[in-house]
Amino acid sequence: MVDADVVIRDELEALSSGAPDERPDWDDVLRRAGDRSPRVRPRRLAFALAVVTAAVLVATALATGIPGRLGSWVSGTPGSPAPAGLQHGFESSNRAAYAAFPAGTKLRLLLSRTVGGTTFSLLGFRNGDAYCLRLVRTDHPDAIGRNECLRAEELSNVPALVVGDVRFSVGDPAKNVNGVYGFADDTVRSLLVERLRGQDAVAVKNNVFLSLRSVRAGSVQDHPLPNPVFAIHARLRSGGTKNVPYVSASFPGGVVPGGKRPTGPSYFGRSSQQSVPGPAKVTAPIAHPTIAWLKKHEERGKPLPPVRFGNVVFGRVIQPDPDDPVAVGIAIGARGALCDYAFAPLAPRISGGGCGTWFQQGPIRLGTWEVAPIEHFNGFVADGITHVTAFLGSGRIVQAALRDNVFTVAVSATELPARIVGYDAQNRVAGTAEMLGNSVLRPCPTPTFTKPVGALPRAKPWERIDLANMTVNGKQILGLSPAAVEAALGKPAVVRGAAQTTNGVAIPELRYGGALPSSLGLSVTFSKKGDRIFANQLFFQSPSLTDAKLGHVLRMDPLVLQHAIERRYGSVYRLYMSYGSVPSFGCNAILARRGRPSGLGLGLDPYRPSRPFLVIRKNALG
Amino acid sequence: MRGRRDRRLEEIETLYRERFAYFVQVARAIVGDSERARDAVQDGFAAAIRGRESFRGDGPLEAWVWRMVVNAARKALRPPLVAAGADQFEIAELPPRLLETSPLVARLPERQRLVVFLRYYAGLDYRSIAAALEIEVGTVSAALATAHASIRKALDEVHANG
Structure with a gap:
């Protein structure tokens, strides 16, 4: 007799082995969530540094191909020796770090800036052929800070x-203090850092720059509009300016073509079909990709520190480049999954990672890293792959470090897309993996209306609004219970009884005018507070929606509608975010009700421009 | 640089990154294909992010997130239900891949199938499964016992006929 347990496990394992190797996309989750909280650094990790062998700022720049470009570094003594506190703070943090710089690394203080009452120090050091910067609060010298390097x-x-975009809470x-820092060569006099609103000119000193701004953190219901850096220009000593490639760190970010300020409502859209360079055809496939030493539990590299989530059966930490502290944890997890773990620079513990099937998409499995100006791609390759190369959209080709089936390679985000290619000992292509290109700033589309206003059906009760007092069919809907909403607006087309659940309590959604998200005219959603369930948002996309004074509001271009509301209801609402003015928020506008937390949202899904929407919210900014 | 107030967000993200493949597999067992499963996982985690402030911490975060993902997968599977209740467990159309590779598990009723997946595939304990599916711990136990009995019976039939 076969035990049912065994059968279940066998069947689930069979299902798992046939499943595609799904890759997580946290940015997509955040986009779907419409999260407006300050950007949490995706824990695709940040070990910064593609660095580190020798420690001191010695005059080795002449050997790196940069002579004449970073003059102050060629001399070997840019800036001044780091003050003792900053040096000791770094050493303290470095000693506790899992991915550490060599002991004895000496820092130089390149520049300091005081922003919002807090002073920040930008420190520099050389290791091997890498140029490294450490940005840290001067009053917290032993903090992890941000540590990034680049090569010539x-x-x-x-x-x-730009080698780093940063956010500090002080x-x-x-x-919130946020901004960018990086290197500038000898031809650059200063940098012009453009934000969505305003710009800052920052001087170049010791071939580095630092641009920071401070803004009050605010609260959930009263927070300042994001004002991210979106473009950077170099002012040259010879006169004129040059655009500095930059992938906006706003969230979600993207590339602003030419660094030109948007002229109208914009959003960051999918990148166009930019071809990915490098060989795409696998000429020497690996029939059964695996990593034999891992399966045999050979103790290579270093032991893996404790993992917060998940059960690790066996794991090690591999440092692919002996001259570079970047290290990756490789492990066999529960039920035989292959797991990868990353370490933030100077961080004393694992900072991120994930588990999945072994090599379902070929003999290259990408790992975990942080979205950052310098991205540190890493991953695992199967036995039989002897070298790994990255082909970048910029045309550059970079050799990855590879050891014990773990590879790492640092790439500027501006050079994406990329293809990682694994070769066998005969230089045949054994596997490839693609890195997508960046999103691009695009103008919000003009809405497309197929039916003239005169041909629209007469507005139903739930399609009659009065923005002067945020009522529907003459009644205040926000704050009502589901039953009271039905009593006020009539029977909905669909009641989704458990559209969401909070602590086990089902919270409904009422849909009027259609059942599907694409076809509904009004969606009423609710919140729960204590035992009370109340309407907190009315989402309209019915073309027949009619305001008492403005008429068919959803047959207007959203920007026109925004202006109309400002003119007609200026005493009721204040403009918080103009339509399409913050590209990372998409083609949206927010108007907050004066003196109250409620307000309006309006806009357009750029991928479905036929149905603009209007939202009445209990919490406009929440 | 991680804000303290976003610690929950970080925990959700860590869970996402470390358990993504498991979430997708379980969602696939519900919706039947990879594309919709992945979509459901993305939507489920998005819901978790939006609702993270409502998580009281009176149970495992993972179980709470599983609930979001399972709910999202169910929504992806079915058209909207008129006046649907929270406890809908009708048998969905069985995913072809599930039928092919896991015929005995696949033929279990949806609730048992989900419990089996969450127990054996996602590795959740009884309490977490109960929280994820919004059912009692006893129901989890009963569902697993019934699933075992069904599979044993099916195996006995196979052996008897073989």
Whole structure:
């Protein structure tokens, strides 16, 4: 007799082995969530540094192909020796770090800036052929800070390059400090850092720059509009300016073509079908990709530190490049999954990672890293792959470090898309993996209306609104119970009884005018507070929606509608975010009700421009 | 640089990154194909992010997120239900891949199938499964016992006929 347990496990394993190797996409989750909280650094990790062998800023720049470009570094003594506190703070953090720089690394203080009452120090050091920057709060010298490096090749075609975008939370009451820092060569006099609103000119000192701004943190219901850096220009000593390639760190970010300020409502859209360079055809497939040493539990590299989530059966930490502290954890997890773990630079523990099937998409399995100006791709390759190469959209080709089936390679985000290619000992292509290109700033589309207003059906009760007092059919709907909403607006087409659940309590959604998200005219959603369930949002996309004074509001271009509301109801609403003015928020506008937390949202899904929408919210900014 | 107030977000993200494949597999067992399964996982985690402030911490976060994902998968499977209740467990059309590779598990009623997946595939304990599916712990136990009995019976039939 076969035990049912065994059968179940066998069947589930069979199902698992036939499943595609799904890759997570956290950015997509956040987009779907419409999350407006300050960007949490995706824990695709940040070990910054493609660095580190020798420790001191010695005059080795002449050997790296950068002579004459980073003059102050060629001399070996840019800036001044780091003050003792900053040096000791770094050493303290470095000693506790899993991916650490060599002991004895000496820092130089390149520049300091005080922003919002907090002073930040930008420190530099060299290791091997890498140029490294450490940004840290001067009053927290032993914090992890941000540590990034680049190699000479990455600066070869540009006058300046951002190596890190940063966000610090400081002070009480809290303030957010955010900005960028990086390298600039000898031809650059200063940098012009453009934000969505305003711009900052920052001087270049010791071939580095630092641009920071402070803004009050605010609260959920009263937070300042994001004002991310979206473009950077280098002002040259010879006169004129050059655009500095930059992938906006706003969230979700993207590339602003030419660094030109948007002229109208914009959003970051999918990148066009940019071809990915490098060989795409596998000429020497590996029939049964595996990593034998891992399966045999050979103790290579270093032991894996404790993992917060999940059960690791066996794991090790591999440092592919002996001259570079970047390390990746490789492990066999529960039920035989293959797991990868990453380590933030100077962080004392695992900072992120994931488990999945072994090599379902071929003999290259990508790992976990952080979305950052310098991205540190890593992953695993199956036995039989002897070298790994990255072909970048910029045309550059970079050799990855490879050891014990783990590879790492650092690439500027501006150079994407990319293809990672694994070769066997005969230089045949054994496997490839693609890295997508960046999103691109695009203008919000003009809405497309097929039916003239005169041909629209007469507005139903739930399609009659009065923006002067946020009522529907003459009644205040926000705050009502589901039953009271039905009593006020009539029977809905669909009641989704458990559209969401909170602590086990089903919270409904009422849909009027259609059943599907694409066809409904009004969706009423609810919140729960204590035992009370109440309407907190009315989402309209019915073309027949009619305001008492403005008429058919959803037959207007959203920007026209926004202006109309400002003119007609200026005493009721204040404009919080103009339509399409924050590309990372898409083609949307927000108007907050004066003196109250409620307000309006309006906009357009760029991928479905036929149905603009209007939202009445209990919490406009929440 | 991680804000303290976003610690929950980080926990959700860590869970996502470390358990993504498991979430997709279980969602696939519900909806039947990879594309919709992946979509459901993305939607489920998005819902978890939106609702993270409502998580009281009186149970495992993972179980709470599983509930979001399972709900999202169910929504992806079915057209909207008129006045649907929270406890809908009709048998959905069986996913072809599930039928092919896991015929005995696949033929279990949906509730048992889900419990089996969450227990054996996702590795959740009884309490977490109960929280994820919004059912009692006893129901989890009963569902597993019934699933075992069904599979044993099917195996006995196979052996008897073989």
